[in-house]
Amino acid sequence: MQPFIPxxxxxxxxxxxxxxxxxxxxxxxxxxxxxxxxxxxSGDQPFVIPTTYVRVDDVLYLHGSPASRxxxxxxxxxxxxxxVTLLDGLVxxxxxxxxxxxxxxxxxxxxxxxxxxxxxKLRVFDALVEHIVPGRSADARPANDFELQFTKLLALxxxxxxxxxxxxPPNDDAEDMSHPAWxxxxxxSLRASxxxxxxxxxxxxxxxxxxxxxxxxxxxxxxGP
Numbered sequence: 001m002q003p004f005i006p007x008x009x010x011x012x013x014x015x016x017x018x019x020x021x022x023x024x025x026x027x028x029x030x031x032x033x034x035x036x037x038x039x040x041x042s043g044d045q046p047f048v049i050p051t052t053y054v055r056v057d058d059v060l061y062l063h064g065s066p067a068s069r070x071x072x073x074x075x076x077x078x079x080x081x082x083x084v085t086l087l088d089g090l091v092x093x094x095x096x097x098x099x100x101x102x103x104x105x106x107x108x109x110x111x112x113x114x115x116x117x118x119x120x121k122l123r124v125f126d127a128l129v130e131h132i133v134p135g136r137s138a139d140a141r142p143a144n145d146f147e148l149q150f151t152k153l154l155a156l157x158x159x160x161x162x163x164x165x166x167x168x169p170p171n172d173d174a175e176d177m178s179h180p181a182w183x184x185x186x187x188x189s190l191r192a193s194x195x196x197x198x199x200x201x202x203x204x205x206x207x208x209x210x211x212x213x214x215x216x217x218x219x220x221x222x223x224g225p
Contacts, residue, residue: 009109010162020163023058029106029163030055030084032216034132034190038062039081053082054124054131058158060108061115061124063151082108082156090186093170094179102167102185109160115153118145124153135210190216 001023004010012019020026036053039046052063060082089102115121122143129137143151170183195211197204 004158004161006162007109007160010107010160012162012164015164018164018166020165021161023158025104025163025165026106026158026161027055029086029104030060031131033084033086033106034216035084036060036062037083037085039083040079052128052132053084054128055158056124056127060156060158061128062112062154062156063124063128080110080112080156087188088167089188091166091170092183092186094172094176094181094183098170098172098176100166100170104163104165106161106163108156108158110156110158112154112156115155118148121148121151121153125151133210133214135208139208 003023004021004026006012006019006021010021030053034052035050037048037050039048041047054061054063062082083105085103085105087101087103091098091100091102093099115124125143125148126137129140169185172183192214195207195214197207
């Protein structure tokens with residue numbers, strides 16, 4: 001896959017050695033994440049709103065209600081910034097200054113279009129369910145015409161994107177190495193607890209394997225709906 005070409009807007013300038021522009025890394029982070037924070041300006045007021053999303057090939061689809069301020073604004077083809085961040089660890093250094101976090105973050109910039117085609121909407125709905133819980137779309141009832149009409153989808157092409165990440169131990173200064181404080185990394189990850197049924201209807205059945213064994217992983221999403 002061709003890498004993203006850094007633009008004036010996506011070029012990472014602070015700590016550029018942490019930047020990545022290859023599509024494989026961008027896709028992997030988007031596919032593992034669950035929440036995107038969407039930045040936009042409505043009138044003179046900036047907003048940053050969290051929302052669910054799914055990547056299908058080189059398009060990021062954003063999902064929400066037609067009454068959503070964010071989606072009503074973005075359908076007018078205003079510029080949008082979408083950010084997905086995965087937190088991998090807390091980095092504890094010997095000095096307060098060098099404390100940090102291990103993370104992987106994607107920033108996507110561009111103009112979104114509204115998805116009007118019902119067939120495309122239905123495919124993306126299934127892809128969204130699969131992104132959140134792989135295997136679930138085969139069990140869930142597909143969206144009907146009413147639900148398609150009263151749900152808004154926006155498509156944001158992955159044309160301008162960059163990654164910034166950090167991994168590894170703390171970067172202590174040489175003069176601090178003898179300071180008597182523990183230093184290292186506290187790894188963090190998203191872990192699921194045992195599923196809890198609602199006790200109604202078919203939920204009295206045993207929870208399916210995709211619920212009992214739920215985990216986020218780099219291949220949580222993928223190519224094509």
